[in-house]
Amino acid sequence: MIEVLRSKKSAAVKKALTAYAEELPDDAVLPLYVFFRYAHDAKHRKTAGEILKKHGPAGVGDMVRQKLPMAKCKADKLEAYLALHQGSGLDPVELAFECMWWARKRPQMAKFQQHDGGLGAAGLFGHPDETVRRRALEFLVEGGSLKLADQALTALPDELAEFTDLHTVDLRMNKFSKSRYPAVLGRLPNLRKLLLTGNGMSGLPSQFSQLNLEELDLWGNPLKKDPTPLASMKSLRRLNLGSTKLTSFPSSILELPDLEALEVQYNAFTDVPVEIARLTKLRKLVLPKSAKKAAVGVRQALPDCNVKVDRY
Numbered sequence: 001m002i003e004v005l006r007s008k009k010s011a012a013v014k015k016a017l018t019a020y021a022e023e024l025p026d027d028a029v030l031p032l033y034v035f036f037r038y039a040h041d042a043k044h045r046k047t048a049g050e051i052l053k054k055h056g057p058a059g060v061g062d063m064v065r066q067k068l069p070m071a072k073c074k075a076d077k078l079e080a081y082l083a084l085h086q087g088s089g090l091d092p093v094e095l096a097f098e099c100m101w102w103a104r105k106r107p108q109m110a111k112f113q114q115h116d117g118g119l120g121a122a123g124l125f126g127h128p129d130e131t132v133r134r135r136a137l138e139f140l141v142e143g144g145s146l147k148l149a150d151q152a153l154t155a156l157p158d159e160l161a162e163f164t165d166l167h168t169v170d171l172r173m174n175k176f177s178k179s180r181y182p183a184v185l186g187r188l189p190n191l192r193k194l195l196l197t198g199n200g201m202s203g204l205p206s207q208f209s210q211l212n213l214e215e216l217d218l219w220g221n222p223l224k225k226d227p228t229p230l231a232s233m234k235s236l237r238r239l240n241l242g243s244t245k246l247t248s249f250p251s252s253i254l255e256l257p258d259l260e261a262l263e264v265q266y267n268a269f270t271d272v273p274v275e276i277a278r279l280t281k282l283r284k285l286v287l288p289k290s291a292k293k294a295a296v297g298v299r300q301a302l303p304d305c306n307v308k309v310d311r312y
Helices: 002-006 011-021 029-038 042-055 060-067 074-087 092-105 107-113 121-125 130-140 158-162 183-187 206-210 228-232 251-255 274-278 289-301
Strands: 145-147 168-170 193-195 215-217 238-240 261-263 284-287 306-309
Touching: 092 121, 092 130, 121 130, 130 145, 130 158, 158 183, 183 206, 206 228, 228 251, 251 274, 274 289, 284 289, 289 306
Parallel strands: 145 168, 168 193, 193 215, 215 238, 238 261, 261 284, 284 306
Antiparallel strands: none
């Protein structure tokens, strides 16, 4: 399929291939179809259907065309993948990896891998074959970092513990909660940065205290109360508890002597304990608007700290 496209005389097609598709395998049909048919360039859109119908797998062009009348939204494009996944006979695992590859190369098409029906990371992580789960992790881990934001994840595979060099894990905007905490994170000895923004954590499980983190982001989780396991995480330097529905300043934070940056904006507490003066290494503090008066005393207690108050 790729070779067919490369043979086309259209300068627009050749330019698109050079920019986006040089590394795609020859059987990577649907991502190319979606890209060309729904690209902003009219020349790409015009040639896409013709190429797929003439050179692609039998029936695939018609199947996708039925699923995608001419809508350009990501959800409808995802339906095309689902159509292939369910009725084309293509290997579902290979199609899932193709989706993830394409999402990496074309960030605006990342919705293709954000699906728990077998196409994205959630589907591959739940696959019964451990070699598939391990292959998915090998594909996704880059330079000691694992980026899994917005993947509808509720669990991580046990095979993650084999990636002992991981130092950063991004789990923003997933479906983890206090009862669905991925305990495998505690088996990553070099994990230093964990992003859990926008999950459903109503509290932190006790296993959290096992993590030797330097940076933790819990923005947007409905904690409401002091996340007490934080008190044992003495190596924390940067902590984000913004918009976590806190009604009082978390006392566990006062047990973090190496803390350098703390964000607790968009919460509802008014007072900050005088013991905050213990945090002598703190250089950045963002307080909620409700604690505007308390900020005066904090600035006096921590003269080397840049204390800000949110506007809303």
